[in-house]
Amino acid sequence: LFTLLIFLSACKKDEYPRPTNAFYIKDFANILYEATRDSIRREGERLYESTQEETDGGAQLVIATFEVEQIDDIANYDKTDLYRQWRIGDDDMGILVIMFFKPYTENDIEYLELVETQVELGYRMEQYVSASQLGVIVDNTLYSDTWDDLDLAVMHMEYELLSAIYIDAYGYESFNYDMSVFEEYLINNPDTSYENPISMSWLIFLLSPFSTWGEKLSFAIPILLIFLIGGRAAINKGGGGSSGGAGIFRRRR
Template identity: 35%
Template sequence: MSRLWKWLFIGLISFFLFACKQNKYPDPTFRYYVNDYADALMQYTERLITAQNAYLYEEYGDIQIVYATFLVEDASEIDKYDRVELFEQWAPGNKETDMGFLVILFIHEYEEDGITFQEILEVQMEPGYGLEEYLTPTEMNIMRDEYLLSDTHYGIIDMKLMQFQYELSNMLYEKVYGEPPIDYDMEEFYDDLMSAPYVQEDTGNTSLLGMLLSILSLNFLGSSFGGSWGVVIILVLLGFGGGFTFIRFKGGGGRSGGRGI
């Protein structure tokens, strides 16, 4: 019996070592939809994008838009990252329809007069197989250059990413589901960004209360408070605020299309 336990223990250790070795990149954060490893975004931006993209996936069941930021010293470090491999590891999108979408922002830090600044050095995107007919490489390149790599919004990364998020969401809502675009105001977003308080978040295990609140907000409160934006507001206030354990989101098991930029 002792020998059996010995071999079971060895097998278990080998399994965990193999599993750890297989993951070349870090696992997604508790938000899943926004993985800010470069610490380039403000909390309000992360929470708002997470709420919007969680609603999109939970309501329609297909598209999962996921963002990641990585800090790099120069362009040569970007070669260490493979967007297809990262997509396969995080697996955004429903595995039946393969409509995941991964956006990677490579962030560079520099100093001026003793102050540290951040800028977007490069952006890569990878759609799932199911999104290839709705989002072409040409469209992705145009959106990347216009919203993320341009000199707009005084170089504020939160502003650039949020406008990209709005435009991308509107494009997919219209093309995939025939839904009208949602109006947005970047000046209003900036005011909210600057005034939003920091909220202490519990990144631990999912609580039953938090899960029930999210289900109710998606299925009942959203229709009572003006559709998608009502749901977004409720998710931000209830699902992502203090006092409730944060719901840990995850990928739906989608596959990469291999035609990203």
Template identity: 25%
Template sequence: MKRFAGLFLGLLCAALLALPASAARGDYPQPTNDFFVNDFAGCLRADDAREMQARGEALYRATGAQAVVVTVESLDGASIEDYGYGLANEWGIGAEDRDSGVLLLLSTGDRQVRIEVGSGLEGQLTDGKTGRILDTYAMPYLQADDFSTGLLEAYKSIVNEVYLEFGLEPESGYEPVESGPEENENRTTVILAPISLVVILAVLVLLRRRGGFTGGGFYGGFTGGGFSGGGGFSGGGGGGFSGGGGGFSGGGSSRGF
């Protein structure tokens, strides 16, 4: 029994180690003090970045919701779904009591874009609707390598849709986006990682109760720091704006270009 449990535990640990680095360790950039616009890839024009920042601050003041733009050069081997989910939760985008956050993520090197939607906004920003926002407002520009305009236009649509969710008037002349067909996306890492952790911890507890792996060993390694360390879902750094502790459950849409 102990031999089987040890083998099972070893296989689960190996599976976790095989996860993309950013998904397994949470190696995400820290948000800037502006928080709403984080151009780590350096692909945004200054005037577009300022406009998105102003729109993000106005939305936050009016609703408490946070719409955040992040550009990176690489996803470090992770899928954009896993990267967006992990980053959005780590930064705590949106209000904690309403999970009212949205992440607009672009990887210039991987040529992928994603809208990650907080749990509290999934009724308004459905997967079908976020896909249509990307197709209508972002893709024509991204495919022409005009990343700045593509993100600005998609961001404006996202902000207006959030205003509608809160019963507020959108920008004059804005036509609400009709929801497209719902989209099913591959989230193997996001789904399996927490399940694997729970199973590992359950096996460790069982073995400990039966007298196996006492002392330091595996049990001490996993419960002190390591995978159970603090942080995780808290907001960004000091100064300026930061996340409000909002949560994400994987809603949204992605596109390659």
């Protein structure tokens, strides 16, 4: 009975998609180009690796997209819970950006429209980057009239968030990027084939640092009992951050 209770408790917590193997970009809405997803992944890996030896190192910036049928469905997603379940940032040095898209039809063609953006900050990251600062970055990039292409706006936001982390959290003098270079990269690298991101299998998830001890025990105890009576998977770079709910919300105006 005790084992069953642990198992049911673990299952109850698994309300959101488990982390994908591409840890830094979780494009569940399948709306970004391959070149954008690849750039976000590479920049995320570089940030994590280049800051590991710094004080409060191991920062992680994760971008996620979800498709919702109605705006009210966004209430089913809790950015703090997602941040914790995906275990973002070593020692709470993480930022999670979630973009919600809603389908609409025009001339018999279905499109996705960005309807809300949420940002979650890890506890320790709050010492260096404020929620209001992130709000300004989101407004000036993702919601700016500068770009008429979503991928360019998302990548501009990514670069500005990286700049804030490198400069404000780690004291870098600057973080330079060139949007024209990314735009050219986007044009020269069209999509080839892409499938919706697949969440980690239950077994790999249990063996990864993203699962809780309760979830691990829910799997290990029955196996141990079977062994007594009847005679590694690849791990991603999640650091295991928690969050106190600091963050921002932005609705499309």
